[in-house]
Amino acid sequence: MNLTKRVLGFAAVFLLLFAFFLVASASVSPADIAMGLIVAGIVAAFTSTMVIKEQPHKAFDVRRWFWALVYFLYFFLVVEPLCHFDVAKRILHPKMPINPGIVRVPYNLKGDYAVTMLACSITNTPGTVVVDLDGNGRKFYVHWIDVKTMEEDECRKAISGAFEKYARRMFE
Amino acid sequence: MWDLIESACLYVGLALAVTGALCDLLGALGLLRFPNFFVRLHAATVGIIGGAVYPLFGLTLMTIGCDFLGYWRWLFASGSFITAIIIAITAPAGSHALARGAHRSGVAVEPKLCDKLAEDRRGD
Numbered sequence: 651m652n653l654t655k656r657v658l659g660f661a662a663v664f665l666l667l668f669a670f671f672l673v674a675s676a677s678v679s680p681a682d683i684a685m686g687l688i689v690a691g692i693v694a695a696f697t698s699t700m701v702i703k704e705q706p707h708k709a710f711d712v713r714r715w716f717w718a719l720v721y722f723l724y725f726f727l728v729v730e731p732l733c734h735f736d737v738a739k740r741i742l743h744p745k746m747p748i749n750p751g752i753v754r755v756p757y758n759l760k761g762d763y764a765v766t767m768l769a770c771s772i773t774n775t776p777g778t779v780v781v782d783l784d785g786n787g788r789k790f791y792v793h794w795i796d797v798k799t800m801e802e803d804e805c806r807k808a809i810s811g812a813f814e815k816y817a818r819r820m821f822e
Numbered sequence: 823m824w825d826l827i828e829s830a831c832l833y834v835g836l837a838l839a840v841t842g843a844l845c846d847l848l849g850a851l852g853l854l855r856f857p858n859f860f861v862r863l864h865a866a867t868v869g870i871i872g873g874a875v876y877p878l879f880g881l882t883l884m885t886i887g888c889d890f891l892g893y894w895r896w897l898f899a900s901g902s903f904i905t906a907i908i909i910a911i912t913a914p915a916g917s918h919a920l921a922r923g924a925h926r927s928g929v930a931v932e933p934k935l936c937d938k939l940a941e942d943r944r945g946d
Contacts, residue, residue, distance in 0.1 A: 676900040726879075734845065734872050737864055741852040750861050751935035752925075754942075773914035776867040779860065780914075781921040782939055791939040793860045793921065793931075800936055 659702040662709035664694035714820050721816040729775060729812070737776040737795065751797040752781055753805045756789045757814060764821035771813040778809050832887030838880025845872025859929050863917060870913045878906035 667690035675682050708714060740748055755772075759765050769780045772792060782791040789802070792809055799805060806814075845868050852865025885891060885898040931937050 670904070673900045674904050676897040726875075730871055734868060737852070737868055738845075738848045741848050741855060741865065741868075746855060748856070748861060749935050750858075750931075750933065752860075752931065752937045752939045754938045769918065770911065770914040773917045774867065774871055774910060776864050776871065779863045779867070779921050780918055781860070781925050784942075791942075793863070795861060795864050797935045800938075 655704075655706055656699070658710070659706035660694055660698040662706050663698040663701050664690050666709075667693055708821070717816060717819040721820065724812075724816075725771065733775040733777050740795065748795050749797050750793065750795050751800075752791050752793050753797060753800055754789050754802050755792045755805050755809050756787075756802050757806070757810060758788065759814065759817055759822060761821050764817040767821065768810060768813050768817045771817075772810055828887040828889060830887075831883040835880040835882070835884030835887060838883065839877045842873050842877030842880065845869065845876070849873055857933060858931065859924050860921065860931060863921060867917065870917075871910065874913075875906045875910050878902045878909070882906070 668686050671686035671690060672678070672683075675686070702709065740746060757765065757768060759768060765783075769783065769790065772778050772790065773780050777795045779793045780790050781793050783789075784791070790810075792805070794805075794809065798808060849865050849869030849872070852868060853862050856862045856865055879902075881902040882899045885895045885902070888895055891898065925931070925939060931940070
């Protein structure tokens with residue numbers, strides 16, 4: 651990895667940590683800012699090559715941050731309430747209408763961050779949990795509380811279709 | 823205008839906190855009623871996202887709306903916001919580890935419609 655990439659990676663991790671520190675301390679007094687700069691610098695110096703392995707310019711792309719914000723709002727305002735409502739209905743229903751099963755869900759993403767985000771999104775929606783991952787065959791094994799279909803592409807459409815689009819826009 | 827925003831934040835935050843309490847109750851009921859470990863994980867997810875992340879977002883809005891807290895409200899608001907984000911990012915890691923470990927050690931998936939993972943593993 652050449653020097654420009656290293657500096658860019660360091661800057662990305664440093665800025666993220668510094669912003670995190672400022673939000674967490676909720677103050678802009680000189681002492682807090684100095685502390686934030688020092689701590690963020692030390693931590694970024696040690697971890698930036700581990701956190702960002704390639705293409706650090708992606709972290710400075712405004713469009714990716716915009717899609718991250720859109721995804722955050724879409725996920726917490728639309729997807730999660732619907733899934734919570736669905737699972738709550740199954741919990742409270744006297745007959746408990748569940749047909750659980752483990753299905754294959756293929757994905758078409760390369761980066762570690764994109765795959766991790768997709769897996770975390772699937773697990774964070776009630777009703778689907780990622781049980782295992784086949785990295786070479788590019789598929790998740792997802793435990794689904796209501797198996798509507800066992801076809802791989804239909805499962806993909808029903809479980810991860812929306813998330814995958816955003817994961818590609820944010821990280822690929 | 824700011825007063826209106828403050829009271830809107832307060833009431834939306836309170837509504838989110840009540841939703842969180844309901845989701846925790848539902849998650850506990852689901853843990854009792856569901857038949858096996860994997861289905862119970864879904865009820866646990868209701869408890870994590872609905873029962874911890876949403877109330878913390880609600881607390882963020884609520885403290886922004888609380889004028890009497892003075893300076894401290896920004897500290898509370900940012901602290902609960904960051905806690906909510908960190909829970910939302912890290913909780914699935916625990917769920918993945920539990921689910922994968924349980925399946926590998928042979929915890930029963932009954933009742934089930936299909937278990938593609940066991941089929942593939944037998945094939946290997």
